[in-house]
Amino acid sequence: ELGNEQLLTDAYRAVIMQASYGGNREIVNYFYEKDIEVAKRRGDRFEEAMVYNGLGYNHCASEDYTNANNYFNHAMKIFHQMGLSDYIIETFYNMAINCIMAAEYDNATMYLEKTLYLLNINKKNSLRVCNISKVMGMIALSTFYQGRVYSTKNYLMQDGQFLDYITDNDADRNNNYLWDDDLFLYHICQALLNNYNGEYEEAME
Secondary structure, three states, X not given: OHHHHHHHHHHHHHHHHHHHHOOOHHHHHHHHHHHHHHHHHHOOHHHHHHHHHHHHHHHHHOOOHXXXXXXXXXXXXXXXXXXXXXXXXXXXXXXXHHHHHOOOHHHHHHHHHHHHHHHHHOOOOEOOOOEHHHHXXXXXXXXXXXXXXXXXXXXXXXXXXXXXXXXXXXXXXXXXXXHHHHHHHHHHXXXXXXXXXXXXXXXXX
């Protein structure tokens, strides 16, 4: 019986992955819901929470931000009950992305600052989904759209220092591509600040 349930879970995951690549959001949601049914029957709380995170991400991509947040909250509750700090941090990050997409910058900044705080107290420089420099860059972006330019400058300065250290000290320079998103976000935020300050030529650079 348990073997059959695992086969179902594996099959659902395969379909979800294929449908995600094809942009078939409704099919993804359908099979996520089927996967949750299996997870609940098995009493697999971790799998259930991971599916909720997946549903949240999928609804965010579909611009259904309210339901996305609800699913992330379901995932957060389970991860908190299980004491899984890495997944709690990751879910805060997902909630922040959802808020940025919805242009809810106050909440986005709150979730990102929680993400950064938890990374720091756990002495981590990365999540499965991003590096700490990307989190700082996203806070810089979010605070800029809040009109908190001083905070933007502060986070961007920290972000730049971290990126300089990483790109200068990475033993394998071929790994610098791993920081492409972080560097892109840093330069976008710097351009926004330059434009804000009337430094239009510097912004174009």
